[in-house]
Amino acid sequence: MAASAYESYPPELSPEEEKYLLSTVKDWSIAHGLAVRPAPTFVEPSSDPTGVLATTAPVTLFPSLFPRKCFEEGLAIQKAYNELYSAIARDEGWLKSIVEELLDIDDFVAKLWETHLAVKKEGYVQDLSLGLFRSDYMVHTDPSNTSAKPGLKQVEFNTIASSFGGLSSQISALHKHLLAIDAYPSSTASIIKPDALRKSQSASSLAKGLALAHKAYGSSQAGRPLCVLFIVQDPERNVFDQRHLEYALLEENGVRSFRVVFQETMIHTKLDTDRTLLYTPPNSPSVSYEVTTVYYRAGYSPDDYHSPQDWNARLHLEKSRAIKCPSLLTHLAGCKKVQQVLATPNSPHLKRFLPDDEVASRVLATFAPIYPLDQSEAGKEAQRLAQNPDSASRYVLKPQREGGGNNIYRTSIPPFLEKLPETHWPAYILMEMIEPPPLKNAILRNGELQRGGVIGELGVYGVCLWRESGEILENLEAGYLLRTKGDQSEEGGVAAGFGAVDSCCLIDT
């Protein structure tokens, strides 16, 4: 395939082609739960007070082009990433050294660490940990060497509430359906073809991860029925994404689960004397379930903690015998400071956790250079780069904590730092911008079609179940997500209204 063929991808659509594609997408998406609750800006809550309306999740009409080798490398190294982050989460001493640098500047990290210490004081009673991870990458083309092959560079590694695994399975199935019914113009036949489209098994695989933890928990000493508990936000527009995992958990694995709004944790759960976590469904108050696994789809961001009671709830859950997905230390392992110290040039840390040189080098190859904004040698260099508008234009400034939404890009960095007290600078890391190849696509959102330049972000899911002793019981690659956003915006997150779910159309570059 000549590169020029890719340049005109996706093709312009005739009105008839667009009509067919759109009507198929609109109906297939609802028929298969590729959906979200509509944003209040689209449907006024007063016109749907009981919340029964839904709409197609923001989706791309076409699968975005993605280099096959990069895709395959991302999937291939996920098990190494699972191993890496489970090793970090087990190394409390090392994590402490990282976290301590953030204690004064990141209240959220400080509270998580404090909660960990509080649990530790009483003693952890569960030595199993579950990670449902997602490693996010962009394709990077070296701007100074245009003949170089594209490579995969990591944007971030999610250790908590890795989302879109439910919708990702559906969008990859939708793009395959569109191909099967010839909804794509014939001019794309040499690009969009069966072996270029890859179904994501993420819904099924993530549910399997929860089921593996559930099974590893063992039976209830008190003979109680067992369940997995989803800790969720309310309202949750992206609820179908989560529901798909719940349904796969029940239908493919026979495992019951319940949803509890994070702020209502203390109302519906309690700890037994042996710190067994008991859940009493409000609709069935005479039955208590023993919770095998706490799956956080809330509690990952400071915004979820409305009051000190919510930190009590987190402590309560963490103290319990239930397996946490993730544990506090695993949650902390996902902070950007960890990514930064691993990716600081010539860092000794990666080798500590991944002793196999070949494995470590493959992981290392996916790191984009990341600098601390502290008083180290690398930190001082970073400050110089960040304060100069010319050099800053190749960088992004990211907060250490999770959640997105607060990245500062390129020339916005110097004025931002100017307003920020220098004592707060170490709460950020400076990362070289990944330079993705120019792509185009069409995104359907709230019924409107937006066309133009886009940036794709590949997320690879991983499942890892381990013991505190270091024994890894399960380690699986668990499907993928492609999240695509307009290249005008610089922020991901489909449910927040900035991007669309997508699937990969693999190309050989």
Add this chain to the structure above:
Amino acid sequence: MAASAYESYPPELSPEEEKYLLSTVKDWSIAHGLAVRPAPTFVEPSSDPTGVLATTAPVTLFPSLFPRKCFEEGLAIQKAYNELYSAIARDEGWLKSIVEELLDIDDFVAKLWETHLAVKKEGYVQDLSLGLFRSDYMVHTDPSNTSAKPGLKQVEFNTIASSFGGLSSQISALHKHLLAIDAYPSSTASIIKPDALRKSQSASSLAKGLALAHKAYGSSQAGRPLCVLFIVQDPERNVFDQRHLEYALLEENGVRSFRVVFQETMIHTKLDTDRTLLYTPPNSPSVSYEVTTVYYRAGYSPDDYHSPQDWNARLHLEKSRAIKCPSLLTHLAGCKKVQQVLATPNSPHLKRFLPDDEVASRVLATFAPIYPLDQSEAGKEAQRLAQNPDSASRYVLKPQREGGGNNIYRTSIPPFLEKLPETHWPAYILMEMIEPPPLKNAILRNGELQRGGVIGELGVYGVCLWRESGEILENLEAGYLLRTKGDQSEEGGVAAGFGAVDSCCLIDT
């Protein structure tokens, strides 16, 4: 199970029980395409100009009680009904005698017959016919004999556009899901239990019916790709019901299909010299598909014929070599006059089409007494019954033609007849009201929960593929639908806003 346990079914729900049930129903329905496009009274079209919003289809929260023996009898005799109606459709002479009585009073029947004669003049070129039938019943308890066992009485037999097969599979799966997650109060445990709930395979079975016709058509002489053509209305709020058949056709049978709005038939299809029906997708004008099977989900009601051009379109399709689902004569076989002559007491007609006495007697047992409103002996008796408010209160007056929406009930009959010229009376039949047992349920519609007395109507789907010669190639029972409406309303039809899709909770009476 004591009858009294059923009297309090379904139980009152605590606020927590209702909340759990409703949130599950709202999310599961969208995740599984148990959905409709919202009515304009619910969502103003101007606020969703491109039509991307969807909502939970009107559903019952509980599966409605239904006598097991009646359910099983309905399914068991479907193949006999398929045989009966295929035999009627093959007996042009007999049908002519029926239709001739309606020619002057029912323009729609007259136009269908005229179209048949026009095709016949040129000669039919396809000897295969497909029926996707639905026989609708209510449970009847003889008001004069309360100790008698309930029986199944036929409401009508649909030979064209039998709807809700797609959603019926989903609602029966939803009620099973609600049971599996203990969403029903424990007080229902002796009633709602796994062996009482029956999954409807209607989506899969109806799609299989289309696939069997598609395969029986054979290959294209010209080497063209083959497809099934859905002839549809526009707009169609009940589109997901149809889409589920389309997806099952493709995924379970590998058969391509397209949707054509009835009024656009002549734009997108043409007849080849040998009357092969060719469909050219507007999005792909260089490809012509050969249509194996025309599946009417429009054209069943006079309202679908906006102009003489639409009758030309029907003629054009009927002239073609494609298998019709249904053929014109099969469509006519579904007119209520046919049901009436079969169900007129002491009618000789049933035996003509079902020579096996035992089979005929089982079918006969499901007929409610039906009278013509003509000058025959039975007709005169009917006129006396219909004009007297006392006796009329046990009857319903129904137009002969398809589509519903125009039935006249009980004491409304005498004043209606008074205004109707007597020459138009034979366009109606008089049917003894079926007296269903009192039932209760809760219906979710547009986010509002309505509780109260309901009436359930069981629809049993059938697939039948036959040759003009009388050879029956396929004859299958194809799943079921339960459609439940408030007992204040007297009209079915969920998408029209009068009822809800439901599934059966079988009970032993």
